[in-house]
Amino acid sequence: GEAWSYGYMQEAFTHLLAGATLIACSRDRFWHRGDTIALDCGPFVAGLEYASAREALVAGKPNPAFFAGALAGLGLPAGAPAAMIGDDLWSDVAGAQRAGLQGWLVETGKFRAGMLAESGIVPDRLLSSIADLTQ
The missing domain is CATH 3.40.50.1000 (HAD superfamily/HAD-like)
Known part of the structure; x- marks a missing residue:
C-alpha cells in the first residue's frame, strides 16, 4: 500500500x-x-x-503448488480438468497453464488489451465479463 x-x-x-x-x-x-x-x-x-x-x-500464484492446493481443497486430483478465471495474464492465465489448467482471461479489472497483444500469452478463453459464464 x-x-x-x-x-x-x-x-x-x-x-x-x-x-x-x-x-x-x-x-x-x-x-x-x-x-x-x-x-x-x-x-x-x-x-x-x-x-x-x-x-x-x-507461496501464491503463479506457483504451480498454489493451483494444486486449490484443486486439492476442492477434493479434485492434480490434473483434473479445471480452469482459472482471472484478469492477470501472468499469474492467473499463464500460471494456470503452466500448472496444467486452462487459463481464462476476463476483460475487466486490470485487463489491458495492449498488454495481451504484447505478452505472447494465449488465454484458453477470453471473457468480456464473468457474467459470460452464464451463457
Missing part, C-alpha cells in the same frame, strides 16, 4: 543479506485500484531478488 517505503525495502534487504529467506505472496506486477492500476508486490520482489542475488519462494 501507500505506507510502503525505501526503509522497508532496505530492512528486507538487510535481513536477506543475513541469510533470511525471501517469501512472496505473489509476483503480480500490478493490481486494479479505483480507476487505475497500481504496483503490486512483484516489482518489489524482483528488486529484492536482484539486489540479494537470491530467488524468492512464491
Whole structure:
C-alpha cells in the first residue's frame, strides 16, 4: 500500500543479506485500484531478488503448488480438468497453464488489451465479463 517505503525495502534487504529467506505472496506486477492500476508486490520482489542475488519462494500464484492446493481443497486430483478465471495474464492465465489448467482471461479489472497483444500469452478463453459464464 501507500505506507510502503525505501526503509522497508532496505530492512528486507538487510535481513536477506543475513541469510533470511525471501517469501512472496505473489509476483503480480500490478493490481486494479479505483480507476487505475497500481504496483503490486512483484516489482518489489524482483528488486529484492536482484539486489540479494537470491530467488524468492512464491507461496501464491503463479506457483504451480498454489493451483494444486486449490484443486486439492476442492477434493479434485492434480490434473483434473479445471480452469482459472482471472484478469492477470501472468499469474492467473499463464500460471494456470503452466500448472496444467486452462487459463481464462476476463476483460475487466486490470485487463489491458495492449498488454495481451504484447505478452505472447494465449488465454484458453477470453471473457468480456464473468457474467459470460452464464451463457
